[in-house]
Amino acid sequence: MxxxxxxxxxxxxxxxxxxxxxxxxxxxxxxxxxxxxxxxxxxxxxxxxxxxxxxxxxxxxxxxxxxxxxxxxxxxxxxxxxxxxxxxxxxxxxxxxRAEKEARRAYRIFKCPGCGQKLRVPRGRGKIQIHCSRCGRDFVKKS
Ligand SMILES: [Zn+2]
Known part of the structure; x- marks a missing residue:
């Protein structure tokens, strides 16, 4: 060739x-x-x-x-x-x-009924009392 x-x-x-x-x-x-x-x-x-x-x-x-x-x-x-x-x-x-997304999934964000501050709480703990670090108010939520 x-x-x-x-x-x-x-x-x-x-x-x-x-x-x-x-x-x-x-x-x-x-x-x-x-x-x-x-x-x-x-x-x-x-x-x-x-x-x-x-x-x-x-x-x-x-x-x-x-x-x-x-x-x-x-x-x-x-x-x-x-x-x-x-x-x-x-x-x-x-x-x-992806790691950030995992972290978000592991927590729930609740708004304080007193001042509107966003509070991060671990998921899956049942009913828990959440203490607002800004206004000191306590409230109960299901995590
Ligand atoms: Zn508050």
Missing amino acids: PMGGLWGRIRQFMAGRRGVDGLSLFLVAVGALLSFVGQLLGQRWVLWICWALWLFAFWRMLSKNTEAREREDRWFLGWFSPAARRAALHAAEAPQR
Whole structure:
């Protein structure tokens, strides 16, 4: 198999063209995701959007106007990188948020009938007397 010849020809064909960049990869990925979701929901028209995205990505790869494609890619990365960073940050904070949620579940919040102060009480203790730390009033609630 004359692979070198084939690759040489491909290289020759791609010379001066944009090739694969971040935006094209993103378009292909979004198209794949959309086609998956579209098939899942039985919405065949979504596939037209996928093909449009893929064709646009393909056209960008073969485009010889590399300057314009470079501009598009830079615009895309300017938008995408902060979004990706935010998503990564969001994922990193997830365990902390889960811990906070657990803590909230372990307590009940009661409002003092005297002053409206919010008081945190452990759950599942039955009827308990709650002492308001602000106005000193005692009241009974089911925790
Ligand atoms: Zn109070």
